[in-house]
Each structure stands twice: as C-alpha cells, then as structure tokens.
Amino acid sequence: MAFVDRPIERVAHLSPDVFARDYYRKKPVVITELAKDWPAVNKWTPEYFKQIAGDQQVPLYDGSKADYTKVVNQPDRWMRFADYLDLIEREPTDWRIFAFNVLKSVPAVTSDYHNPSLTTGFLNDFPMLFFGGAGSRVFLHYDIDLPHLFHTHFHGRKRVLLFAPESSPRLYRLPFSIFSHEDMKADAPDFDRWPALRGLTRYETEMEHGDTLYMPTGWWHHMTYLTGSYSLTLRALDTNWLRKAHSVYNVLIMRNLDNLGRKLWGPEWFAYKERTAIARSNALVA
Numbered sequence: 001m002a003f004v005d006r007p008i009e010r011v012a013h014l015s016p017d018v019f020a021r022d023y024y025r026k027k028p029v030v031i032t033e034l035a036k037d038w039p040a041v042n043k044w045t046p047e048y049f050k051q052i053a054g055d056q057q058v059p060l061y062d063g064s065k066a067d068y069t070k071v072v073n074q075p076d077r078w079m080r081f082a083d084y085l086d087l088i089e090r091e092p093t094d095w096r097i098f099a100f101n102v103l104k105s106v107p108a109v110t111s112d113y114h115n116p117s118l119t120t121g122f123l124n125d126f127p128m129l130f131f132g133g134a135g136s137r138v139f140l141h142y143d144i145d146l147p148h149l150f151h152t153h154f155h156g157r158k159r160v161l162l163f164a165p166e167s168s169p170r171l172y173r174l175p176f177s178i179f180s181h182e183d184m185k186a187d188a189p190d191f192d193r194w195p196a197l198r199g200l201t202r203y204e205t206e207m208e209h210g211d212t213l214y215m216p217t218g219w220w221h222h223m224t225y226l227t228g229s230y231s232l233t234l235r236a237l238d239t240n241w242l243r244k245a246h247s248v249y250n251v252l253i254m255r256n257l258d259n260l261g262r263k264l265w266g267p268e269w270f271a272y273k274e275r276t277a278i279a280r281s282n283a284l285v286a
C-alpha cells in the first residue's frame, strides 16, 4: 500500500464562525479569495521587488541535506536579490529563499497585505516571504514555533503536500528537530525503504496565484515549486497556553540542544538522529 491521497478542500470565502467550527486546528483548506483585495495581488511582480530591494543580498538554500558544520537554517550562499529574481524567471533551479522576514528586508510591502480576520494572535513581526525556482523542493517539516499558517502564493504554481500531526510518529522525524529524515522523499518515497509511511493520509493541492492555504498548527508540509514563484506566510500562535509553552520549548530549548549536538559531535550527532528516526518509525510497523 502507498499513501492515501486526498485533495485539500478549496473554498472561495470563509466566515470566522465556519472557520472556527470546521477548520481551526482541524484541517487545511485553500481559500481562493482571501487575498483578493490585497494590493499585493497585482503589485508584487518581480519588477516591483527589484525596484524596492533589488540590490539587497539575499540568503539562499539549495536542496542538499543539512550540514553539521552549520547551525540550523544557516544559508548555503548569498546573492543579489535582482539577480536571484532573474534566475528563477529564466530557468529551473534548486535555489530558494526560505523565511525572508518582510519587515526587516522589505518593510515597504507590509501595507500590501492584511492579517486575515479568521483568527487572532498574529505574529506581526514575522511575516515571511519564500521564493523558489521551478523544480525546487522544500523538505518535509513543520514550523518550529507551531503557529497556524496562512500561506498565500504569487506569480506561478506550487504543489503542496501535507500530513496531519497525528502522522508524526510514522514520518521518520529526526530527534531534536522538526524535519523528516532528508533521504525520505515525501513526494515519491520508496515504501520498501520507509515502510512506516504505508497507508498514511497525504493531503495535496496545487496553488495558483492569489490562493491562500490555511495550515493548522503542527501540520507537516512539503512544497515543490512548479514555476519560479513566491509566497507570503502570515503566522498566528494558537490560543491554547500549553501549545504556546510547547512553541517556546521548541524555539528556546530544542533548537539550541540540536545546535549544541552539531557543535560537540558533528557527523556522529547527525548519524545518531538518522538512526533513531528510522528505528522509531519502523518499530511502529515491525
């Protein structure tokens, strides 16, 4: 058996009541008109980004596995933003910009979108932009601070795969981390090598310009950019205090333990994490 694939629901609008009743913490949904009135929908062209921030150096990531000589999320290289935008327009490439803080990098664009009125607790200091070239992939992960995510896509298409938090024990999660084992390809895994994946429900959608995907707290996501394009993620913390405490533990303690392990034990730390991820998930289906 492979995955059980299910399409992510699509709706044009949602009222706060229906969102709270049917989706909040429960399941993902694409809201096609949530961003309809945002200036960003027409304004955020590559030319516009070049005008306002073309000369900035931006941090880039490729599709290679994490490197123990680096701290978590350290970029693989830097490039002039305008050159990067030209690159993703021109040709397929693995290079991506991951979690580029809009407020710090391009504050002019913060008036081009609004927090959705579907929930509260938005982290206004952390609106994040993501860019990718055609064919680039984002490894399966969930967000370390466990927010609810409103992810709006621009200028092209992106394939999104999601797994519910209940699937976590069978997703080969690396200890002290929010990533799956990086050899496991969530888009086309070898089920003989990763048997715990068999039968898991995988939610799928293809995002178009202007679509907003709601991902509840703790949902795993894997992205494949089908064309050079970009997205904005707005993040809202869960209203539950236990969930908030878990988020603080992940950011302040778990991440630093991982960085310490990398520093002290380097490759052995990575090998231990990979071995443990495989042993734990496989034990569930032995």
Ligand SMILES: O=C(O)CCC(=O)C(=O)O
Binding pocket: 096, 098, 130, 131, 132, 138, 143, 149, 151, 221, 223, 231, 233
């Ligand atoms: O689409 C991407 O490049 C990554 C998005 C992501 O991981 C997020 O919004 O948390």
